[in-house]
Amino acid sequence: MTLLQDSQPGRPSSDPRSPGRASGPRTAAEPAATRRRRSARRRKWPLSLWIASGFLALTALAALLASVISPYAPDAIDLGASLADPDANHLLGTDQSGRDLLSRVLHGAGPSLVAPLALLALASVVGIALGTVAAWHGGWVDALLSRVTDVMFAFPGLLFVILVVSVFGDGLTTAVVALALAYSPVVAKYTRSIALAERSKPYIDAYRVQGMSGTAICALRLVPNLAPQLLGYLVLMFGQVLMGMATLSYLGFGAQPPSSEWGLMVKEGQAALVQGALWPVIVPGTAIALVVVAFNIVGVRISDRLGARER
Amino acid sequence: MAARALRLTLGLLATLFAASFVIFGALYAAPGDPASFLVGGQEDATPEKLAAVRAAYHLDDPFLVRYGDWLGGVLHGDFGRSLQYNDHVADLLSSRLPTTLFLVAYSAVLFVVAGIALGVVSAVRGGRLDAVIVAVSTLLASIPKFVKALALVAFFGVQLGWFPVTGAGGGFTDRLYHLTLPALALALGELAVVSRVTRQSMVEQYKQDHVAVARAAGLAEHKVVRRHVLRNALAPVVTMCGLIVASLFAGTVVVETAFGISGMGSLLVQSIDMHDFPVTQAVLLLMVLAYMVVTTVVDLLHPLIDPRVRLEGSRA
Numbered sequence: 032m033t034l035l036q037d038s039q040p041g042r043p044s045s046d047p048r049s050p051g052r053a054s055g056p057r058t059a060a061e062p063a064a065t066r067r068r069r070s071a072r073r074r075k076w077p078l079s080l081w082i083a084s085g086f087l088a089l090t091a092l093a094a095l096l097a098s099v100i101s102p103y104a105p106d107a108i109d110l111g112a113s114l115a116d117p118d119a120n121h122l123l124g125t126d127q128s129g130r131d132l133l134s135r136v137l138h139g140a141g142p143s144l145v146a147p148l149a150l151l152a153l154a155s156v157v158g159i160a161l162g163t164v165a166a167w168h169g170g171w172v173d174a175l176l177s178r179v180t181d182v183m184f185a186f187p188g189l190l191f192v193i194l195v196v197s198v199f200g201d202g203l204t205t206a207v208v209a210l211a212l213a214y215s216p217v218v219a220k221y222t223r224s225i226a227l228a229e230r231s232k233p234y235i236d237a238y239r240v241q242g243m244s245g246t247a248i249c250a251l252r253l254v255p256n257l258a259p260q261l262l263g264y265l266v267l268m269f270g271q272v273l274m275g276m277a278t279l280s281y282l283g284f285g286a287q288p289p290s291s292e293w294g295l296m297v298k299e300g301q302a303a304l305v306q307g308a309l310w311p312v313i314v315p316g317t318a319i320a321l322v323v324v325a326f327n328i329v330g331v332r333i334s335d336r337l338g339a340r341e342r
Numbered sequence: 343m344a345a346r347a348l349r350l351t352l353g354l355l356a357t358l359f360a361a362s363f364v365i366f367g368a369l370y371a372a373p374g375d376p377a378s379f380l381v382g383g384q385e386d387a388t389p390e391k392l393a394a395v396r397a398a399y400h401l402d403d404p405f406l407v408r409y410g411d412w413l414g415g416v417l418h419g420d421f422g423r424s425l426q427y428n429d430h431v432a433d434l435l436s437s438r439l440p441t442t443l444f445l446v447a448y449s450a451v452l453f454v455v456a457g458i459a460l461g462v463v464s465a466v467r468g469g470r471l472d473a474v475i476v477a478v479s480t481l482l483a484s485i486p487k488f489v490k491a492l493a494l495v496a497f498f499g500v501q502l503g504w505f506p507v508t509g510a511g512g513g514f515t516d517r518l519y520h521l522t523l524p525a526l527a528l529a530l531g532e533l534a535v536v537s538r539v540t541r542q543s544m545v546e547q548y549k550q551d552h553v554a555v556a557r558a559a560g561l562a563e564h565k566v567v568r569r570h571v572l573r574n575a576l577a578p579v580v581t582m583c584g585l586i587v588a589s590l591f592a593g594t595v596v597v598e599t600a601f602g603i604s605g606m607g608s609l610l611v612q613s614i615d616m617h618d619f620p621v622t623q624a625v626l627l628l629m630v631l632a633y634m635v636v637t638t639v640v641d642l643l644h645p646l647i648d649p650r651v652r653l654e655g656s657r658a
Contacts, residue, residue, distance in 0.1 A: 182360040187633040188592030190626055194365065197614040197622045198372045198379075274486040278596055281488045282611055294488075301492060301600070305507055309496045316489040324484045 083328035094140035101134035105291050114308040124310035127303050132314045139291035147273040153211035158218025163249050166226035180216040196284040206285040263337035266330040270323045277319050293319050354638040361630045365623050366409050421624035426616045431624045441510045442594050442605035445521050450587045453529035461540020479534035491527035491600035508602035524601045528593050532586050539582045543575035577648035584640030588633045
């Protein structure tokens with residue numbers, strides 16, 4: 032029994048997955064002490080959070096400076112150095128065509144990170160709009176939207192995206208739009224649930240009494256007030272979205288050659304695996320895994336600060 | 343009870359109907375003429391060929407008539423003919439379905455047993471061990487399935503040579519051997535959820551009076567855990583496991599592609615690469631069917647597993 036009390040609230044915790052529990056002092060402290068308290072909390076950043084955010088910053092920097100810092104062009108073929116192990120010339124080895132893996136993975140950072148960001152932005156615009164309309168309007172609009180969402184949820188995993196890709200052909204744009212479509216019901220459902228609670232608050236009625244139109248209240252007051260919660264939720268979705276995008280590219284439905292998007296790099300490196308050359312798969316695979324893990328660590332923290340998980 | 347079952351079943355049928363409509367209608371959402379879309383993968387799309395496809399698929403009939411014909415065929419197990427293999431889609435499916443079912447079942451056994459075991463250890467021991475289990479299982483859940491699959495191939499298949507890297511094997515034991523790595527790749531990511539639900543549910547049980555009574559009566563701790571804590575904690579775990587099993591069917595798409603297993607998932611990918619739309623439709627429909635049926639069965643079974651739910655329902 033005593034061991035179980037480890038996770039009781041109030042006990043200072045350096046565990047990144049439960050910063051919410053460590054936030055006891057946040058409610059106890061007075062606003063006057065805000066500055067001091069904030070600096071104290073910053074010093075308490077757990078090591079994993081430092082490493083994760085540092086890694087993400089480096090990755091973003093690498094994506095921006097890829098063409099400057101990478102030792103080779105990402106598509107420079109050197110058949111003499113096919114499937115080379117890491118050495119002084121090629122720090123992370125080469126793939127089957129002798130392309131430098133370090134350069135490719137650096138150049139791939141851009142598309143690998145931007146595509147998920149773009150699709151998450153698209154999904155959140157669609158999802159927030161639909162969710163707000165459903166919550167605000169209620170009645171048949173709400174019923175219709177939730178039926179549509181139900182049908183989308185009937186397709187597990189990426190199957191809905193695969194259906195869209197099978198019809199509209201593969202390619203990065205199609206994949207981004209299809210994934211955005213698939214994730215927007217998730218955002219819509221969450222938006223609807225929090226917008227319903229917000230809608231019943233007195234200040235909304237006050238705006239209505241002042242003669243503000245429903246559209247204006249939603250767009251200018253309701254959604255901005257939900258923004259922190261929504262942002263916290265979307266941040267937590269990012270890791271999943273990035274994995275979805277990489278998976279789609281791995282299946283050959285997302286980014287197309289000669290792009291060095293990470294999922295596509297894994298797909299191209301897979302043939303070399305049975306020949307015993309592990310680097311072409313391990314390098315991009317590790318990049319994906321590290322970014323997702325780092326983002327999850329940072330995302331949980333951001334999400335807790337924004338209060339998305341407490342309500 | 344009967345009313346609830348009826349409502350759930352009707353909901354299932356309505357959703358399946360809508361999903362089949364989406365899967366069928368997707369053909370008409372494609373840009374351009376459906377006939378040229380259907381032969382899209384082939385270079386020799388002569389007008390005669392287009393006319394033949396048009397006739398074979400009755401594309402000149404009204405949309406709803408076509409849909410009715412297709413759905414009627416599907417209900418009789420007739421998914422039409424594959425454009426690439428020139429074979430009945432149903433035959434293609436039946437040769438691949440057993441492999442996928444085996445993979446899903448194998449993987450389900452792995453994640454249920456390992457996930458619950460980890461959850462019990464987390465709840466009983468707590469502390470540092472709990473933190474390690476959470477960290478490792480969360481890490482495994484944060485790695486995409488295809489990376490896990492290929493990492494397993496690289497390490498256990500190529501480096502150590504313990505397991506075959508492709509194929510599904512024949513016969514029960516050989517198949518078990520061949521599908522071990524794929525099943526692991528499919529199962530590892532689910533350990534996090536199962537172990538945490540188990541742990542949480544058990545921790546809640548520990549606070550209950552009946553556990554204190556059992557302890558006070560002098561029952562050995564392992565018996566308290568097994569008979570009182572775990573047994574009462576199982577209902578949410580079973581529900582969660584059921585939902586995960588349902589979603590495993592979609593996961594086979596990636597894992598079968600990574601391991602070169604000819605099952606339903608890899609068939610889906612191939613059919614899209616080869617523009618074999620009748621096959622794509624059939625596989626998608628079956629996967630949605632499997633997912634929806636399993637989730638509905640889980641819903642239906644919930645009050646049978648946990649009679650307390652039934653009581654709450656009748657009181658309300």
